[in-house]
Amino acid sequence: MKIISVRKALALTSKSEKNQNIKSVQAIIDQVKKKGDSALVSFEKKFNNVTIGDLLVTKKEILDAYKLVTKEQISAISEAKKRLTKTELALKNQLKKIRIVVDGTRIIKSFEPLSIVGCYVPGGLARYPSSAIMSIVPAKLAGVKTIVVVTPPNKQGKIDPLVLVAANLCGADLIFKVGGAHAIAALALGTESIPKADKIVGPGGS
Numbered sequence: 540m541k542i543i544s545v546r547k548a549l550a551l552t553s554k555s556e557k558n559q560n561i562k563s564v565q566a567i568i569d570q571v572k573k574k575g576d577s578a579l580v581s582f583e584k585k586f587n588n589v590t591i592g593d594l595l596v597t598k599k600e601i602l603d604a605y606k607l608v609t610k611e612q613i614s615a616i617s618e619a620k621k622r623l624t625k626t627e628l629a630l631k632n633q634l635k636k637i638r639i640v641v642d643g644t645r646i647i648k649s650f651e652p653l654s655i656v657g658c659y660v661p662g663g664l665a666r667y668p669s670s671a672i673m674s675i676v677p678a679k680l681a682g683v684k685t686i687v688v689v690t691p692p693n694k695q696g697k698i699d700p701l702v703l704v705a706a707n708l709c710g711a712d713l714i715f716k717v718g719g720a721h722a723i724a725a726l727a728l729g730t731e732s733i734p735k736a737d738k739i740v741g742p743g744g745s
Contacts, residue, residue, distance in 0.1 A: 568724045575730035582721040587663070589696050594732050596698060596714040601707050604700035616668060616705050623676045631680060652682035655734050657726035658711070659741030660690040660702055662718055667742070668705035674740045675709035686711050687734060689726060691718025 570578040576594060583589045605613070637648040658674035661667045671688065678686050688711045692698055698716055706714050715733055717725065729735030 564720050567720045568728070571721050571724040571730065572728050575725075576732050579717045579721050579725055579730065579733075582719065583692070583717060586719060587691065587694075589692055589694060591692065591696055591716055594715045594717055596703065596716060600698070601703055601714075604698075604703035604707075607700035608704050612701060613704060613708070616672065616701075616708055619669070619672050620676055620709055623672060624680065627677045627680045652684070653737040654683070655685045655687060655736045656683045657736030657739040658686060658688045659718075659723060659726075659739065660688055660706070661742060662691040662699055662702060663693070666699045666701050668699075668701045670742050671702055671705040671711070672709055673742075675706060675711050678740070679710040685713070685734065687726065687736060688714045689717050689722040689733070690714070691722070692716040 567582065570582070574581075579594060580591050583591050634650045636650070637646075639646050656678045658671070658678065660670045660674070671690075675686055675688065688706050690698055690702055690706075696716065698714065703714065713734075715722070715725075717733075723739060725733040726736040726739050
């Protein structure tokens with residue numbers, strides 16, 4: 540009988556689970572790359588039992604969301620946006636264009652905004668308007684031309700109204716009803732509806 544330490548056993552289990560997770564995610568990526576929007580709709584049905592009609596959140600849905608939140612909540616979002624804007628502007632103002640000459644060679648270092656940034660906002664059972672604020676505001680201040688938000692819908696195929704209001708107030712250009720690994724894959728690869736992002740941001744996790 541072979542005896543191994545608990546730590547080694549856990550490490551082996553962790554490695555096995557990691558490898559399985561990699562295979563599962565790769566399969567999702569492959570399907571999104573191959574089938575685009577239809578894969579996103581299928582995965583929402585498979586993983587969350589949600590039937591999605593149109594992936595893109597409409598202007599009407601955004602306007603309706605404002606009717607479902609309180610003035611106090613809107614005020615809180617606006618205040619959070621205001622405070623973060625001050626912080627991010629202070630940081631941005633430190634990024635100066637640099638011009639130097641080295642051995643007769645002129646070197647210029649400048650900072651240019653990306654064209655498209657994808658923001659992942661978690662959802663489902665909980666609501667995370669803070670993730671929308673923290674990811675959209677810096678991108679907006681940086682001068683990103685198109686800010687795309689992906690966030691999972693609830694069982695009714697709707698986005699949490701507080702998240703929608705936060706995303707709208709902070710300046711999101713496009714908001715899509717999709718979450719999970721397939722949403723990240725869509726931002727990385729691009730689909731018929733979701734543009735390919737130059738950078739993807741969102742909250743961390745373990």
